[in-house]
Amino acid sequence: MNYKILLTSLLILGINPLSANAYCPQGNPRSTDYIRRKTPDRCEGIKVQPISGNSLSLISIATRNINDYGNRISLQVPRIKKGNNPEVLVTSRDDKHNKYNYILDDLLLSNNGENFGFSWDTYVLKKANIPANKLRALASYSLGSQKVYVPVTLAKSSGKYEFVFYSQDRVRFTSLKIFPLEKKKEDNPIYSTSRKTANSGEISFIWDGSKAPGGRYKLHYIAFIDRINEPSDRIENVIVFEHHPNWLK
Incomplete structure (x- = not known):
């Protein structure tokens, strides 16, 4: 079979069309529009954002346990060595109608020692009827030329990591494997799976890393x-990405 090859970087950088714009305007805080909001400072809301074809995006590396929304919801981002000012993006996409994104970004994170934290009210989430089980979160550090992802804890840990990709096209994964970063020869992965049936929308992979040693992985x-x-x-x-078993507790 002949394939048209889509060349990509070895890092996910540059193929994530779900990222929000760096700027969000002022607006009515009682609306669900994507605007600058206060207490705490962040950009949050619903934004019409069509996705172009020919794309596959990583939209979440998280551990989460959210059954429903209270008045507030929190997230935690692990701190790693030499890591400062992580980039954090929380999203939820309307897969059925493909018309909007819920976006939360440009967060004013608090420094909690081993973690960065953020807590915000759920007004927009509730008013826009965003399902609690559809929240996705992505966090990364830029360490020189390398982007290193870390899992976001949404509310509470589920004890497992969820890797979520998104495409409006039909996608099949012939191979998805996890190795320690320092491992040069890619044999004996600690996790290996595939999705031979093509699907569009969100595609999720679950990894229980509780018994894997802490460190950097690929x-x-x-x-x-x-x-x-x-x-x-x-x-x-x-x-x-970086992992530590304690992050799953």
């Missing part, structure tokens, strides 16, 4: 974007 995947009567686009990528 998630190596090969995926194909399938279209009718067209060659498939091949995407091969490596995502670097």
Whole structure:
């Protein structure tokens, strides 16, 4: 079979069209619009943001246990060595109608020693009817030329990590494996799976890393974007992330 090859960087940087713009305007805080909000300071709201085709985005590395919304919800981002000012993005997408994103970004994080934290009211989430089980979160540190992801804890840990990708096209993963970063030869992965049936929307992978030693890991995947009567686009990528068993407790 001949494939049209889609060249990508070894890092996910540059293929995430779900990221919000750096600027959000002032507005009515009782609306659900994506605006600058206070106490605490952040950009939050619903934003019409169509996604172009020919894309596969990482939208979440998180551990979460949220059944419903109270008055407030919190997140925690682990601190790593030499890591400062993590970039954090919380999203929820309307898969059914593909019309909007819930976006929370540009957060004023608190420094809690081993973690950065953030707590915000759930007014927008409730008014916009965002399902609690549809919140996604992504956090990363820029360490020189390398982007290192860390899992976000939303509310409470589930004891497992959830890696979530998104594409409006039909995607199949022929290989998805996790290795320690220092491992040069990619044999004997600590996690290996695939999704041979093509699906659009969110595609989730669950990894129980509670018994894996703390350190830096790489998630190596090969995926194909399938279209009718067209060659498939091949995407091969490596995502670097950090893990510690305590983050799952």
